[in-house]
Amino acid sequence: MACLERPGGGGYVRGGAGRPDNPARTGFGVTRREDAGVAQGNGRQTPRFRIERRTLDNGLRVLVQPGGEAPLVAAHMMYDVGSADEPAGRRGFAHLFEHLLFEGSEHVAKGEHFRLVQAAGGTLNGTTWFDRTNYWETVPVGELELALWLESDRMGWFLPALTQEKLDNQRDVVKNERRQSYENRPYGLAVETALARLFPAGHPYRHPTIGFMEDLDAATLTDARDWFETWYGPENATLVIAGAVAPDAAFAAADRWFGAIPSRGAPRGDRAAATARGEGGVVTIGDRVSAARVYLACHAPAFPDPAFEAADVLSSLLAEGRSSRLHHDLVHERRIAAGVGASAWPLRRTGLVWIVVTGLSGVPASELDGATREVLDRLVREGPREFELEGARNRARRQLVLQLDSVTQRADALAHAAVLRGDPDYLNEVFARYDAVSADDVARVSHDILAAGGPAAVHVVPEGDGR
Numbered sequence: 001m002a003c004l005e006r007p008g009g010g011g012y013v014r015g016g017a018g019r020p021d022n023p024a025r026t027g028f029g030v031t032r033r034e035d036a037g038v039a040q041g042n043g044r045q046t047p048r049f050r051i052e053r054r055t056l057d058n059g060l061r062v063l064v065q066p067g068g069e070a071p072l073v074a075a076h077m078m079y080d081v082g083s084a085d086e087p088a089g090r091r092g093f094a095h096l097f098e099h100l101l102f103e104g105s106e107h108v109a110k111g112e113h114f115r116l117v118q119a120a121g122g123t124l125n126g127t128t129w130f131d132r133t134n135y136w137e138t139v140p141v142g143e144l145e146l147a148l149w150l151e152s153d154r155m156g157w158f159l160p161a162l163t164q165e166k167l168d169n170q171r172d173v174v175k176n177e178r179r180q181s182y183e184n185r186p187y188g189l190a191v192e193t194a195l196a197r198l199f200p201a202g203h204p205y206r207h208p209t210i211g212f213m214e215d216l217d218a219a220t221l222t223d224a225r226d227w228f229e230t231w232y233g234p235e236n237a238t239l240v241i242a243g244a245v246a247p248d249a250a251f252a253a254a255d256r257w258f259g260a261i262p263s264r265g266a267p268r269g270d271r272a273a274a275t276a277r278g279e280g281g282v283v284t285i286g287d288r289v290s291a292a293r294v295y296l297a298c299h300a301p302a303f304p305d306p307a308f309e310a311a312d313v314l315s316s317l318l319a320e321g322r323s324s325r326l327h328h329d330l331v332h333e334r335r336i337a338a339g340v341g342a343s344a345w346p347l348r349r350t351g352l353v354w355i356v357v358t359g360l361s362g363v364p365a366s367e368l369d370g371a372t373r374e375v376l377d378r379l380v381r382e383g384p385r386e387f388e389l390e391g392a393r394n395r396a397r398r399q400l401v402l403q404l405d406s407v408t409q410r411a412d413a414l415a416h417a418a419v420l421r422g423d424p425d426y427l428n429e430v431f432a433r434y435d436a437v438s439a440d441d442v443a444r445v446s447h448d449i450l451a452a453g454g455p456a457a458v459h460v461v462p463e464g465d466g467r
Helices: 093-100 112-119 141-156 164-183 190-198 213-218 221-231 247-258 308-319 325-333 365-382 386-405 407-420 424-428 430-435 439-451
Strands: 036-041 044-049 052-055 061-066 072-079 123-128 133-140 237-243 282-287 293-300 337-345 351-359 456-462
Touching: 044 386, 044 424, 044 430, 052 247, 061 247, 061 407, 072 141, 072 407, 093 123, 093 133, 093 164, 093 213, 093 221, 112 123, 112 141, 133 141, 133 407, 141 237, 141 247, 164 213, 164 221, 190 282, 190 293, 190 456, 237 247, 237 407, 293 365, 293 439, 308 325, 308 337, 308 351, 308 365, 308 386, 308 430, 308 439, 325 337, 325 351, 325 365, 351 365, 365 439, 365 456, 386 407, 386 430, 386 439, 407 424, 424 430
Parallel strands: 061 237, 282 456
Antiparallel strands: 036 044, 052 061, 072 133, 072 237, 123 133, 293 351, 293 456, 337 351
16 A cells, blocks of 8 residues: 555554554535646556645644545644654653543533534544644535634643543543553554664654553643643644635635634754664564464655655565465465565654564464565565566555545645655655656665664564464
């Protein structure tokens, strides 16, 4: 899958072997089809999107992407903050705070955000990842003002509604989420363990977004207030409005609801690339599982890096579809694996490529690891074949088309491009970027990320089985 964005707890994984891991109404004109145009390139039709942009006086960046025949509009608010910005002793705070912002604001009672949007026929959610936190609503076009009012109230008037009771309640919710999705879930601690091997102490990506129990327990009401004041101001946010709207009306609505929120100054934090590497090696975890699973994680180009698309194509070539190298070798030929998966994580500071192999019952993790590395070593030595490279590029194109056809996902992709790359026009370049990935590009990136130091590995095995 072409990696324009990622969900809150981790990344999409190719192949499915496992996941390495959310007022007043006014009328808006429906835009015409020309707002999402088509360009020719390499003999193919490539969609092009009209993207209008303005910055409000308080620093809020507003992007409007008009287009689509359905009378829907997505309002997507992305804050340039995530778990990578957490100080020592507060790991998991960004995700905890995301929960708090659904607990109401000065003019929106607890539970009303969900009730109002759903009553209007819309959907909504929010997620946190390493480099960003986002909130979105997709509503009928006549309800855009409702979505903007709700988002503006929590940006401008959240603190008066923040209480110790709400913090304690959501702390318990997040701790329970950690128990259910990580500690008590099969294979649930593998990614957390791998991150600790990939990065040294103090690295912003060393800990998982969910955080740790002791840090969640230590979070105070003062911490929550300081986090809001530091990171949730308009100058640290990007608002995307996408769908059947006229740009001038959308910008006017954004200014009407957000323009009065005062600027809070530039947020603190070092966003420089952090490329230091951890000790790597192999760690074995006993778990309540019936089959071993191997996670191999490699340092890779970051999302803004020109080589990112080649790394993503590499992950497709390795594990997407029955003809992929790992599936053909481990599932079809050797018959030692039940499934394989791979993904490239689009992180801002440094990227990661994950390879996940789930064995058949009784197959040792060491055998899975060795066989997987043989496939990787062969790819590094020989490079990709043209037919498999073309297949990977075509799969990327298909996934991009499916993703960008949805107004919700298109707004999400635009927000990620604007915040993590600083370039919303990436949406109009991404097809050409994937089409241009060559065999030499994949050979070079595979050598750089698979041969240089080798992957860090986590073996998850049935309890009592040390293999």
